[in-house]
Amino acid sequence: MKVKSKQPRKQRKALYSYKNHQRSKLLSTRVADFLRDEYGIKKLPLRVGDQVRVCRGEFRDFEGEVIEVTNNLRCKIKECTFEKTDGTQFNPAIHISNLVITKFTKEKKMDPWRANMIERKAIYGFYEEELKAPKKEKEVEK
Secondary structure, three states: OOOOOOOHHHHHHHHHOOOHHHHHHHOEEEEOHHHHHHHOOOEEEOOOOOEEEEOOOOOOOOEEEEEEEOOOOEEEEOOOOEEOOOOOEEOOEEEHHHEEEEEOOOOOOOOHHHHHHHHHHHHHHHHHHHHHOOOOOOOOOO
């Protein structure tokens, strides 16, 4: 859903009032190169249990499991922790755009919803690559 206004307050309001099916598109994050080659996809919605690598910020190059995905495009990672002055530890929320999925959930089999999405996106990606490839010109016989 596109917001017509450029005003930050209206952009924020739209972000917070998205429905779940609209939000899942926003919660998509990049997939690691080796998974991209294997499955043929570039982005997937992030889920609890996925293994991710942080690419930017204070926790750069940390890898860990997603504990929670919040409504404001952030997630909490198990291995990224801060210690408060009283000694307790907490997991700060990291923006989804700073993450790369390195491994899907720990389940034995991939759930059918995600498998269908990967299959659908991989087919589209294949045709997109085919369209971008330069066409070979036919040689004219003399």
